[in-house]
Amino acid sequence: MIRVENLTKYYGKRLAVDNISFNVESGEVVGFLGPNAAGKTTTMRILTGFLAPTRGEVWVAGYDMSKHSLEARQRIGYFPEAMPLYSDMTVRSYLNFSSRLRGLDKNRIKTRIEEVVDICHLEEYIDVLIGKLSKGFRQRVGVAQAIIHEPEVLILDEPTIGIDPIQVAMTRQLIRELGKERTILLSTHILSEVSVTCERVIIINEGRIVAEDRIENLSALISGSRRIRLEVKGPAEKVAERLRQIEGVLQVSYEDSHYIVECSAGQDPRGKIMETIVQGGWTLLSLESIEMSLEDIFLKLTTEEETSQ
Amino acid sequence: MRNTTTIALREFKSYLASPMAYVVTGIFLMLTGFFFQSSPSTYSETSIKGFLGWGSILLLLIASVLTMRLLAEERKMGTLELLLTAPVRYSEVIVGKFLGSLGILAVMLALTFYYPILLGVIPGIGFGDPDIGPIVTGYLGLFLLGCTSLAVGLFASSLTSNQIVAAVVAGGILCALWFLDMAADLLPEALGEVISYLSLYYHFPDFMRGVIDTRGIIYYLSITVLFLFLAIRSLESSRWS
Numbered sequence: 111m112i113r114v115e116n117l118t119k120y121y122g123k124r125l126a127v128d129n130i131s132f133n134v135e136s137g138e139v140v141g142f143l144g145p146n147a148a149g150k151t152t153t154m155r156i157l158t159g160f161l162a163p164t165r166g167e168v169w170v171a172g173y174d175m176s177k178h179s180l181e182a183r184q185r186i187g188y189f190p191e192a193m194p195l196y197s198d199m200t201v202r203s204y205l206n207f208s209s210r211l212r213g214l215d216k217n218r219i220k221t222r223i224e225e226v227v228d229i230c231h232l233e234e235y236i237d238v239l240i241g242k243l244s245k246g247f248r249q250r251v252g253v254a255q256a257i258i259h260e261p262e263v264l265i266l267d268e269p270t271i272g273i274d275p276i277q278v279a280m281t282r283q284l285i286r287e288l289g290k291e292r293t294i295l296l297s298t299h300i301l302s303e304v305s306v307t308c309e310r311v312i313i314i315n316e317g318r319i320v321a322e323d324r325i326e327n328l329s330a331l332i333s334g335s336r337r338i339r340l341e342v343k344g345p346a347e348k349v350a351e352r353l354r355q356i357e358g359v360l361q362v363s364y365e366d367s368h369y370i371v372e373c374s375a376g377q378d379p380r381g382k383i384m385e386t387i388v389q390g391g392w393t394l395l396s397l398e399s400i401e402m403s404l405e406d407i408f409l410k411l412t413t414e415e416e417t418s419q
Numbered sequence: 420m421r422n423t424t425t426i427a428l429r430e431f432k433s434y435l436a437s438p439m440a441y442v443v444t445g446i447f448l449m450l451t452g453f454f455f456q457s458s459p460s461t462y463s464e465t466s467i468k469g470f471l472g473w474g475s476i477l478l479l480l481i482a483s484v485l486t487m488r489l490l491a492e493e494r495k496m497g498t499l500e501l502l503l504t505a506p507v508r509y510s511e512v513i514v515g516k517f518l519g520s521l522g523i524l525a526v527m528l529a530l531t532f533y534y535p536i537l538l539g540v541i542p543g544i545g546f547g548d549p550d551i552g553p554i555v556t557g558y559l560g561l562f563l564l565g566c567t568s569l570a571v572g573l574f575a576s577s578l579t580s581n582q583i584v585a586a587v588v589a590g591g592i593l594c595a596l597w598f599l600d601m602a603a604d605l606l607p608e609a610l611g612e613v614i615s616y617l618s619l620y621y622h623f624p625d626f627m628r629g630v631i632d633t634r635g636i637i638y639y640l641s642i643t644v645l646f647l648f649l650a651i652r653s654l655e656s657s658r659w660s
Contacts, residue, residue, distance in 0.1 A: 121660065158504040162658040184506040194497030198436045199429075210425040211505040255501070 111136045111263055111293040112157065117166035119152050126152045128317035129166070136262075139289035141308035141325075142297040149317040150297040151191050154267050157295070158188045171262050184213055187261035189269050193252040197241025201232055201251055204240055205258060212259035226254040229284070246277040253284065264294045270303060282307050337400045338380060340369040344392030352390055356382050370400075422511040423518065426502075430489070430519025440485070444527050447474075447481050455534045465538045465547035470531065471557045471627050478561065479568050479597060479619075483589035485523060486572025487582040489516045490654070494580040503654075513651045517573055524565045528558065553629035560626025563639035567619065568593055570646035577653040593619065596642075 112134040119127040127149040134140045144150050155161040157168060159179045168175040173182035196204060205223045214222060227236055230250040235243060240251060249269065256264060269285070270278045285307045288294060298304060304311050305325055313321040342349050346364055353362045353369060358377030363370045373379055380397065387394045434440040451474045455461055458469020493499040502512060535554045539545030568589075575589035576582075596619040603615035615621045619642075622635035 155500070160500050160504050160658065161660070180506045180508070183504060186504070188501065188504050190497065190500045190504075192497050194500060196429075196433070196498055198433055203432075207425065207429050208501075208505070211422060211502075211507060213506055 111138070111171060112295060113167075113169040114153070114157070115167045117153065117156065117168065118164050119149075119156060119161065120164045121152075126317055127156075127163075130314070130317070130319050131166075132312055132319065132322060134293055134295055136293055137291070138310060139285070139294045139296065139308050141304035141311040142295055142314065143299065143301070143304050143311050144297075144314040145299055148299075148314045150299075150314060151267055153314070154188075154190075154265050154295070154297060157265055158186055159183050184259075185262045187256035187259065187264045189252050189256045189264075189266040191267040191271075193248055195240045195248055195251060195255075197239065200237050200239055201227070201243075201254075202236045204251065205254060208255040209258045212261075214259045222258060222260075226258050229257070230254045231280075246273040249273050249277065249281070253281065257288065262293060264288060264292050264296075266294065266296045268297055268299070270298070270300070336373045336378070338371040338373065338383070339396075339398050339400050340371060340383065340387075341367065341395040341397075342369060342387055342392050343395060344387070344390065349387070349390065349392060352386050353383065356386060358382075422507045423515040426507070426512060426515025427518035427522065430516050431522045434485075434519070434523045439488070440523050443481055443484055444523075444530065447477060447527055448530060450474075450477055451531055451534075461538070465549040467534050467538065467549075467554055467557055468627055470534050471561060474531075475561060475564055475623055476597070478565055479593040480590060481527075482520075482524070482565060482568030482572050483575070483586045483593060486520050486569055486576055486589060487586040488576065489520060489573055490576040490650075491580055491582045491585045494657075495582075499657075509651050509654045513573065513577075513647055513654065517569060517647060520569050520573070521566065524569060525562070528561060528565070550629065553627065556626045556629050556631055559631070560623055560635070563626075563636060564619065564623065566643045567639050567646070570643040570650070571596075574646040574650040574653065577650045 112132075114133070115131050116129050117127055117131065118125075118129050130149075130153070142150050142153070152161065156163050157170060157175070159175055159182065162176070170182040171185035173179075173185075175182050196207075199207065202223065205226065206219060209219045209222060227233055230253050232247070232250055232254060235247055240248060243251065249272075253266075253269065256266070266285070270281050273281070282303065285294065285296065289307070296304075296307060308325055310324050311322070312319055340353075350362045350364055350369060353359060353371055356379050358373050358379040359371055360374050361372040371379075371383065380399070383397065384394060451470050454473040455467065455470040458472070460466050460468040461470075490499070493502060503509070535549065537545050538549040538554075539547045540549060540551060540554065571592050572585070572589040575592065576585040578588065579585050596617070598618070598620070600615045600618035600620045603611040603618065605611075606614060616638070622632065622638050625632045625635055
C-alpha cells in the first residue's frame with residue numbers, strides 16, 4: 111500500500127532523511143517510531159505529496175507520487191503534526207469543505223459528516239468555531255477530516271501529542287478500530303503507544319531506519335532486559351552484594367539511594383529479591399520494574415549494530 | 420472546477436468572517452466618497468472621474484491589503500499543508516483564492532454604484548443627466564485593474580509567511596507598474612513607448628473617457644494571468660524547499 115524506495119531528503123545542506131526504504135502492506139498498522147527530529151514528519155510530508163523528495167521513489171495505493179500525485183492523494187487521509195485548522199470555520203463547515211475538497215460524492219457529504227462526527231464524538235461541538243475548541247477537540251476534528259473521504263491509507267503524524275490521558279486512550283481506541291479495515295502509518299515518539307496500537311514498527315533515528323520488526327519481537331527485545339528499581343533501608347554495599355547473588359540478576363548498581371537491578375531475559379526475580387531483603391533484616395521501601403525507554407532501545411539497537419559489524 | 424469553486428467560496432466566506440474586509444471596504448467607500456464629492460468634474464461634467472481617478476490608485480493599496488493573507492496566513496498557520504495534500508491542483512488553489520478575493524472586490528465596487536445614481540443615471544433620481552458610456556467603461560477599467568492588482572497581491576502572498584511583507588511587496592510591485600509610465604518619459608522614444616505600454620496607468624485614462632480599447636483589456640488580463648501563473652509556480656516550488 112505504501113512503498114518507499116531509497117528516499118532521501120535534504121533541506122538545503124541539512125540531511126533530514128537518509129536513503130530509507132520500507133513497505134507497508136494493505137491493512138497493516140505500522141508505527142513509525144523515533145525521537146524528535148528523526149525525520150518522521152519529513153517522511154510523512156513526502157508520503158502525502160506536500161514535499162518532494164531529493165532522491166528516491168514513493169508509491170501510495172499503487173500510484174507513483176511523482177507522476178500521479180492527485181490519484182494518490184485522493185486515497186490518503188492525513189493528520190499533520192500540529193493539526194492546523196481554519197479557526198474561523200465551524201466544525202460542520204470545515205468538514206463540509208474538506209469532504210468537497212477530497213472529492214466525496216455530493217449526496218454522501220451530509221450523512222458522512224454525521225458519521226464521522228459520531229465516530230469522533232463531536233456532536234455537541236458541530237456548530238462551534240474551531241478557534242474556540244480546546245486542543246483535544248481540535249485533535250478530534252483533525253481525525254474527522256482525515257477519515258471523512260474513507261481513504262484507503264491513513265497517515266497520522268503524532269496524533270496523541272499534547273492531549274489529556276482520557277483523550278489519548280480514546281484516540282488509540284479509534285486508531286485500533288480504523289486499523290481493522292485500513293492501512294495506517296502512525297508516527298510517535300512514545301514507545302508504549304506503538305505497542306498498544308501497531309502490529310509492526312519501523313524505528314527511525316537521525317534520518318535512518320535503525321530497526322524494523324513486528325511488535326512481538328520488539329516487546330521481546332524490551333522485556334529481554336528487564337530492570338527493577340529498589341529502595342531499601344540498609345547498608346548499601348551489603349545489600350548490593352546480596353542482591354548480586356540472586357539467581358537471574360546480571361548487575362546491580364546504586365544511584366541516588368536507589369538500586370537498579372538488571373535481570374537476564376525471561377527471569378522475574380522480584381519475589382526472591384523481596385525474600386533476600388527480609389532475610390537480611392532490612393526494610394524494603396519500594397520496588398518497581400522500569401520500562402525500557404526509547405533512548406535505551408536506540409542505545410541497544412545501535413550498540414548491537416556496531417558489535418555485529 | 421469543483422475544487423476551484425469550493426476554495427473560492429471558503430475564501431469569500433472567510434473574508435466575511437474577519438473584520439479586515441469590512442474595515443477595508445469602509446475605508447474605500449469613505450475615501451472614494453470624498454474624492455467623488457470634492458472633484459469639480461462631478462458637478463461640471465456629471466461624471467465619476469473624480470472617483471475613478473483617485474479610486475484607481477487607492478485600489479492598488481486595497482488589493483495589496485486584501486490579498487496579503489491569502490497564502491501567507493495559510494503558510495504561517497500550517498493550514499497550507501492540509502490544503503496542498505488534498506487532491507487539488509496548485510492551479511485550482513490559486514484560481515480559487517483569486518476568485519474569492521475578486522468576489523469581495525466586486526461587492527466593494529457594487530457598493531459605489533450610488534455615486535452614478537446620485538449623478539442621475541436612473542431618471543428621476545439624482546441631480547444631473549450624466550453620459551452613461553464613460554461610467555460603464557470606467558467601472559470595467561476599475562474591475563480589470565482590480566483583477567490585475569489582486570493577482571499581483573496573491574503572487575506576493577505566495578512568497579512569504581509574513582502578511583506584512585506580502586502587502587509591502589504587492590504594493591511595491593503595483594506602484595512600480597503604475598508609475599512606469601512616468602519613467603518612460605525619460606527614455607528614448609521607441610523604448611519609452613514599450614515601457615509605457617507596460618504601465619498599469621497607461622491604459623486607464625481610455626476607460627475613464629468612455630473608450631473601450633481591446634489593447635487595454637488584453638493588457639490587464641494578460642498581466643493578471645502572468646501573475647497567477649507566477650503564484651502557481653511559487654506555490655509549487657515550496658515542495659522543493
